Amino acid sequence: LSRHASTSNGIAELDGVVVRAQAGDRLAVGELYQALSAPLLSYLISQVRRAEDAEDLLGQVFLDAIRDIGRFQGDASGFRAWLFRIAHNRAIDLARRLSRRAEVPLADAEAVPEESDAEELALDRAERERLWKAVRRLPPAQREVIALRLAGGLSSPEIATALSKRVGAVKALQHRALENLAKALQPAYPGKQHPRLNE
């Protein structure tokens, strides 16, 4: 677990918050929400078609976490993996429910979510759309791993924990996913492969 922490961006700082949350401190859960809700939402949007559903699931994930936090054992990195595992299961449940309902999707209006202010500076909307579409077209296992890695910010061992896979399998999937993404994006940017990110 400590290895997870060393490779994760600042997650170790949340160790104390997780302990407080386990002790029943709701404000600590609120802090965890603040720290982890955006990457979780980003992951959920990549898994369930509609941003609105993803937002609803995000709330459910945290309520599930509150309910079961007594059973959780580990540090902040483990907690993050655990939370994403809940999100993963919730997304699967929703997909099952929707398939039973046979609902017609309301266009692809929300396939590309509203950008966050910070990212708006870096990529324009057309590029975001192209990337989102490319991610959505990945095979499910690759999409899942790449979303956890890049949207969720998880390390490979954390992803392995969240999905009950071997770390080697996660690395292979992320490698393949990036190859496929690069291939999918290439025709759009002849010359120098990709647009440059702004500073």
Next chain:
Amino acid sequence: MVNIRKRADRAVLDEMLDGVVAGRPVDVPDRLSSLVETAELARAALAVSVDESTARRHQTLIQLFEPEDQPRTLRVTQRRRVRGLAIAMALFLVLGGGGAATAAASAGAVPGELLYPVKRAIEAIDLVVHPSASSRGRLHLSFADRRLREVQALVSSRGSHDPDLIEATVVSYQVEVTATGVSVGEAEQQGLPVRGLVERVRLRIAQHLVVLSDLATRVPPKAQDAIRRAMQRASNAQEKVQHGTTKPQGGSGPQGSSGPEKSTPPGRGHKSEAPTPRGQGQGGGH
């Protein structure tokens, strides 16, 4: 062997990705540069922020949730419950504590289901706790989306259609879409920044119109009039929002350090604009 090299590449790539995720510069070997560059782009593209109203709602639920009182899952089996009871429960959830899982579970409910009144009550509360006109505009727009999805769900449900329920939901859509236009207008009058919202409303209503024109051919005759009226309302709201932002450049913005919000941005080649209700409705449907 190829496999050994591949495995080594995967390990190196994994380290590079740790750097990308942490936002620290990485020294990338040439053979992996396109993959790392792709990862950087994808990371930037996938990043989203949680809407302020959503975060507030979730935080409220987090603080009020009492896990011991909640069943693990809620099943919508008993449909004949009193509507008033559900509304009271929703108010209790959000204001009084407990039952937050019900609130979350109600999110996917459609008209006629037990939890649907809970969903509507929570929406009403959402509006109350968001005093600013622009956030109300955003909420109304998202509620209009929901109503339209509910109509779709009702129309496509395998059981028999209930024309009254469909009609009532379409009417609710009309209400939301009209309220969207009104709230955006208010926000503008108050000098709030609305460019992003206006663009969002414009695109979303364009999509609504496409969906409505499709629904017009599939709903029971009784609901068709309501659909036509809804298309008219949607077009009106769209026009109102567009004209609202194109005219007042000089007057509405305070002194423009960042400048008053611009009118609709120059066309970026968005896929399809809305078919007008007239163009679609009379030409294609009947």
